[in-house]
Amino acid sequence: MLLAILSDIHANLEALRAVLADARARGASRFLSLGDHIGFNGDPSACLDELMPLLHAAVQGNHEAAITHHGLFGVALYTRMITKSAAMLSNAQKQWLAALPLTTVHEGLRLMHAPHRGVRWGRVSNCEQAAGVFSLYPEKRLLNGHTHRPAVFSKNAEGIIEELSPTSPGADGDTLTLALDPQRRYLINPGSVGQPRDGDPRAAYLLFDTEADAVTFCRVPYDVEAAAAKIAAVGLPRSFAEALKRGESPTGD
Known part of the structure; x- marks a missing residue:
């Protein structure tokens, strides 16, 4: 079975449709x-219209949690963003x-x-942080998002964890x-559909072949300018649009 793994769509309809x-x-x-x-981004309702009848499984992220906990971010700019998104x-x-x-x-x-505790959402950006996630769950194949950057962490039978680089494209660019090692555990981040932060503005997602036990990291071009224009049109900060065009975080993290 070939599964498409999406993460951090962030109301970007142009990116979502290109990925689908x-x-x-x-x-x-x-x-x-x-x-x-x-x-x-500017299309939360339209994205959910596409996703709700489509998804076979989904989980809540910190932006969803913030709808019911408006002070969750602790940053006034982001609180206003969530309030505006919720209103749509x-x-x-x-x-x-x-x-x-x-x-x-x-x-x-x-x-x-x-990884989630109370109102805190942890990032997995290094092997030490990955070790904490591996310790929480028994499954051999774990998938997470949140950082907006593709990543792979692998753990062997002796408990040694290493980070693999999924950023070099294959022959098609x-x-x-x-191919995943059946003797190892993996924690895999597909990157972000709607707001990549690895310097590549193309939408990112993952294909997981359950029969071959292999993953394919995919990058998809889309109309970034159209998505960026919608950010301004709905009254969100211009910095969000500029970051989207560069494939960077709007806050520099």
């Missing part, structure tokens, strides 16, 4: 989401987001947005396939 078309063309039969469907959603969409679990298992894959 690419994944379908590559033969994906199911779509999963690792959270943060809203925020930063229907009651049914808000209820769907609020009902998403923090973590779930689908086809043996552990799905999460990020748009994909990179990794």
